[in-house]
Amino acid sequence: MSESDERGMLRAPAEVKYADELDYLESVDDGPKPFAWRLSPKMVRTFILGSERADGLDREIPQKWFGDRTFVERSIVTLASDRGLLLIGDPGTGKSWLAELLAAAVCRNSTLVVQGTAGTTEDHIKYSWNVSMVIAKGQSRESMIPSPIMTAMETGVIGRFEELTRSTSDVQDALISILSEKYVSIPELDDDNIVFAKPGFSIIATANSRDRGVNDLSSALKRRFNFVRIPVVTNKKSEAEIVRFRTTELLRRHRIELEVPPTLLDILLQSFADLRAASAAATSDDERLESALSTAEQIGVLEDAILHSRFFGDDTLRATTLASSLVGSLARRTPEDLAILNKFWHGVVEGRGKKEGGEWKDFLEGGRDAIATLS
Incomplete structure (x- = not known):
């Protein structure tokens, strides 16, 4: 996307803002890539933390997230596994920005986002229906509206869940089967009623450590996530x-x-x-x-x-x-x-x-x- 296209957005996502850098890194990247990742884990780290002389690149990649490199590396390794990634920390520690950069580098799409609130329902992480199409033609895959998480499953990319602990326990419980079974059943349909996650699908969730006690995560859901705690920057x-x-x-x-x-x-x-x-x-x-x-x-x-x-x-x-x-x-x-x-x-x-x-x-x-x- 050109700079003029970016200027047409109030806030361009990371994959648009840094499209030129991502194209360059992808063109010179010869490292092993998990699943259908666009960049290798080393290049994902370079994109986020910036390049060093030892990387041997012929252009500088500026640092975009400022923090301990071990947090970034552990996050990348988690996404290369079959576990979800939970970034937890105080407000303003850059959790959402790190999640966006990770998704942009891994699959060039950071916009499949569910925002956790008291009003978030199970439909927001699974699917809902186009009422007018259902009335006209009945329930079918065409009349189904997939959630951002289901779209991420179908395309084998990363879905994001912001402020996980803000959502209610039944919404959190719906994530358990997605993270463990890697599919979503659609009982309303007789045929084609299971959506399987493609390789590369994962979830990056964020949680505010100050929201403890609002809607605490169950032990079952905690087991499906690798926790990366992002500390407050004091340096x-x-x-x-x-x-x-x-x-x-x-x-x-x-x-x-x-x-x-x-x-x-x-x-x-x-x-x-x-x-x-x-x-x-x-x-x-x-x-x-x-x-x-x-x-x-x-x-x-x-x-x-x-x-x-x-x-x-x-x-x-x-x-x-x-x-x-x-x-x-x-x-x-x-x-x-x-x-x-x-x-x-x-x-x-x-x-x-x-x-x-x-x-x-x-x-x-x-x-x-x-x-x-x-x-």
């Missing part, structure tokens, strides 16, 4: 790389030419680190922000500040704007979160402003004004 260098990567994509998507000063990125990273430390030291939930303070939320704060600077400023990102975006994004409960942020601003940011001066001083003033406005 400042790695987190900076993630934020820079996502910010570059944002600027490219919106065609914005705006520089993110390194000093402001450092302020953002340090502020989140200080807020996490304060949250860890809190003795009750009333003393903690409702926000998970994840890397994804940092990116959201920076995106908000960039767009505000672009549309309501002078195309220059300033510390005051960044502070206002941070307060506005994290103050979700009123007055609880505002009180926490106000205490943080006076106890931590004010000290850094007096010690560091410069941008920290402007960040201090911008936050104070934002808190006063929302109070």
Whole structure:
């Protein structure tokens, strides 16, 4: 797909966004491929984690997911087996992004997705019916509407299930037979009433570790998945790389030419680190922000500040704007979160402003004004 085609999408899936890279890797890939995979496991890893000099490629493949390579390698090995893959971790740790990249690299299709919610039903992971066709011609394979999971089974590719623990137990139970038996029965039909999974079919599910107790997985379903726990990124260098990567994509998507000063990125990273430390030291939930303070939320704060600077400023990102975006994004409960942020601003940011001066001083003033406005 051309760049002009990609621009016609609000958000292009990974297999479209990185189609040129995937075509190149496929053309030079001579490694063994499980099933009908488009890339070998080594090339899947290269696509996700980026190329190294030892790979011997004549073009650079940039890193797209930032984390320990063992998580990626274990995920790839799981998909090469007959077990499902469950990526579990706190919000904003990149689980869904890793799942999308894996599906794009393995089968060039990351869009066969079921979103788990309280309203997700068994039909969403198996099949439903086209009512008008059923009335006109009766139930048949033609009048059946396959779910994304069933489509993945029929075509031998990867299906994705987002927020698995958000769905009810009967929906989760329906996955057990799919993962173990690798087929779906259609009792409404007399003939052609079984859909068998083709080689290459697998499921990548994600689960939020903070949703424990919402709809816990049964032991039977747990046995069908290999668990890969994705930790919160606490390394400042790695987190900076993630934020820079996502910010570059944002600027490219919106065609914005705006520089993110390194000093402001450092302020953002340090502020989140200080807020996490304060949250860890809190003795009750009333003393903690409702926000998970994840890397994804940092990116959201920076995106908000960039767009505000672009549309309501002078195309220059300033510390005051960044502070206002941070307060506005994290103050979700009123007055609880505002009180926490106000205490943080006076106890931590004010000290850094007096010690560091410069941008920290402007960040201090911008936050104070934002808190006063929302109070």
